[in-house]
Amino acid sequence: MSQKRRSVADEPHLVVRSAVSDHVDGQEIAEHRHDWHQLVYVRSGLMTVRTPAGAWLAPPAWAVWVPARARHSIRFTGRSALRTLYLRPGVGGYGECRALAVSSLLRELIVRATDVGMLDERVVAEAAMAAVIVTELPVDTRGVDVPGAEPPAAPTSSQAARYGDGPSAFTLPEPESPLMTKVAAMLDAGATLAAIAHRVELGVRTLERRFHDETGMTPGRWRRQRMLLRGLERIAEGATVAAASEVAGYESPSAYVAAFRTTFGTTPGTYFL
Secondary structure (H helix, E strand, C coil): CCCCCCCHHHHHHEEEEEEEEEECCCCEEEEECCCCEEEEEECCCEEEEEECCEEEEECCCEEEEECCCCCEEEEEECCEEEEEEEECCCCCCCCCCEEEECCHHHHHHHHHHHHHCEEECCCHHHHHHHHHHHHHCCCCCCCCCCCCCCCCCCCCCHHHHHHCCCCCCCEEECCCCHHHHHHHHHHHHCCCHHHHHHHHCCCHHHHHHHHHHHHCCCHHHHHHHHHHHHHHHHHHCCCCHHHHHHHCCCCCHHHHHHHHHHHHCCCHHHHCC
16 A cells, blocks of 8 residues: 655654565674664564674564664574564653564554554554554563553562563573673583583583573573574574474474474474465
8 A cells, every 4th residue: 555645744743663675585684773662573584683682583473672772683584574663762662672472463563554654643543553553562561661660670680680580482692791601602502511611610500690690591591592593593594394403403303393382382383384
């Protein structure tokens, strides 16, 4: 459908903007930031949103929330159809990046909003659409900028402030310190926890505690999440589940699928079949 022409006079009344673009496998959008919140969604393919704090993956049926002014880049795996909404600060959302499950209603609202182009609070139907979009965001009061929202409980560590009880699905948080960043690289390379502890001259329990304090995950869970997501990236590229399970370090496709289902609640093929 054709989009309405907007003028400078309309700017103060816009509550949602949108953007549509298609991307090929391996294409990247360099690090940047926006003055508005961003709800990033792909109708097909897979995207990885990276910030200094970590990485958030989103296959179809998931999206990534990027708060206003947060620096981020986006990488696409497989042919990806990007549909992005920009929400004016103050209308709702989260204070940190999050991977979000997209309901069927929210999916249709995203598509409809991108068809319209921009939503104007003076137009009853468009204001209602914007309100329902915010309502359809998964309930989570951590960092929400909705007036009157209850503040989060006091965190026990820097990452607790960022993640609450732990990182959300399709999230791979980055450690904050150079030492734990080095540990993450060794975990990614397949080193055992005992070998890593020896290398960085820490006890295993101390290493586990410090890594958890910075990422919200144990080293074992972080590595498992990384490998599961690596396998998902291969499937998005067109690889078989058998090939993905090998890349992820599992002895069989069934073992990989079972581990993926335990972690994410569904099978990896659900998103790309």
